[in-house]
Amino acid sequence: MSARNKRLRQLLSGEDILMAPGAHDALTARIAEMCGFDAVYMTGAGTVNTQLGMPDHSIITLTEMVQSAARLAKATSLPIVSDADTGYGGVLNVMRTVKEFESAGVSGIHLEDQVMPKRCGHLQGKEIITVEEMTAKIRAACHARTGPDFVIIARVDARGPLGFDEAVKRGHAYLEAGADMIFPEALESEAEFRSYAKGLAAPLLANMTEFGKTPFFSAAQFREMGYRMVIFPASAMRVAIKAVYDLFSEIRRTGTQQRMVERMFTRQQLYELLDYDGMLNLETRFAEKIPPK
Numbered sequence: 001m002s003a004r005n006k007r008l009r010q011l012l013s014g015e016d017i018l019m020a021p022g023a024h025d026a027l028t029a030r031i032a033e034m035c036g037f038d039a040v041y042m043t044g045a046g047t048v049n050t051q052l053g054m055p056d057h058s059i060i061t062l063t064e065m066v067q068s069a070a071r072l073a074k075a076t077s078l079p080i081v082s083d084a085d086t087g088y089g090g091v092l093n094v095m096r097t098v099k100e101f102e103s104a105g106v107s108g109i110h111l112e113d114q115v116m117p118k119r120c121g122h123l124q125g126k127e128i129i130t131v132e133e134m135t136a137k138i139r140a141a142c143h144a145r146t147g148p149d150f151v152i153i154a155r156v157d158a159r160g161p162l163g164f165d166e167a168v169k170r171g172h173a174y175l176e177a178g179a180d181m182i183f184p185e186a187l188e189s190e191a192e193f194r195s196y197a198k199g200l201a202a203p204l205l206a207n208m209t210e211f212g213k214t215p216f217f218s219a220a221q222f223r224e225m226g227y228r229m230v231i232f233p234a235s236a237m238r239v240a241i242k243a244v245y246d247l248f249s250e251i252r253r254t255g256t257q258q259r260m261v262e263r264m265f266t267r268q269q270l271y272e273l274l275d276y277d278g279m280l281n282l283e284t285r286f287a288e289k290i291p292p293k
Contacts, residue, residue, distance in 0.1 A: 005149035008079035017223035022233035026075035044083030058117030073105025095144035108151030122212030154179035197226030
């Protein structure tokens with residue numbers, strides 16, 4: 001998967017900001033590629049919410065996350081950056097986390113400095129591990145990767161519980177420990193985003209989630225403020241949930257889905273997304289000489 005990893009490095013060092021929509025399953029990742037994105041983000045919260053029907057509260061395991069990531073990697077040729085939560089334990093767990101995600105075809109992960117069980121990054125009540133513990137995790141992560149292009153991103157969750165200045169200090173510490181990129185989570189204003197970028201000469205990732213602490217900014221605005229990548233982690237999931245809710249409500253109320261058909265992908269559009277003809281052609285290529293039953 002080194003070609004995809006190299007591609008991610010190239011994108012992060014390019015002129016434009018890298019936009020990565022959040023994918024909670026393989027089909028969503030294929031849609032991202034169909035729409036022309038250059039990378040995709042595997043959302044941790046979205047994966048937990050859709051695959052387990054549970055909140056993002058350290059419920060999902062490393063194995064489940066890696067299995068999901070592997071499906072995304074097989075479904076798309078895009079580089080994938082994945083949420084890796086806290087690394088699922090101490091430094092040895094972090095090392096295994098890196099190896100498993102890298103083997104699954106992921107091109108980068110982010111690790112956060114929360115204690116376990118973690119909370120969603122935009123909620124109150126987060127608790128933060130020490131700088132020493134987090135820097136040890138980052139050093140371990142960098143040591144564990146088998147290819148130099150695999151991207152290690154340090155997510156700083158300290159803004160809420162410990163304050164903005166501590167979040168900046170931790171960004172510096174995590175860079176010195178070897179992180180390739182810093183992800184300051186849950187900044188609360190344009191002034192904070194600008195100040196963070198000014199205080200930290202490093203590649204930065206911005207999280208443009210809805211209903212959180214961060215105001216809405218466009219990718220171009222984040223680029224102008226000094227950020228190299230922006231993720232939209234739960235947007236697709238939230239839109240999908242609303243669409244399914246509306247559909248089921250309509251069927252329950254009227255007994256038919258007919259009024260919702262115009263909001264659906266047609267059969268042909270779905271088959272194009274899934275490359276159905278390609279699969280049939282492949283089957284024909286190898287099965288054409290099998291005599292009929």
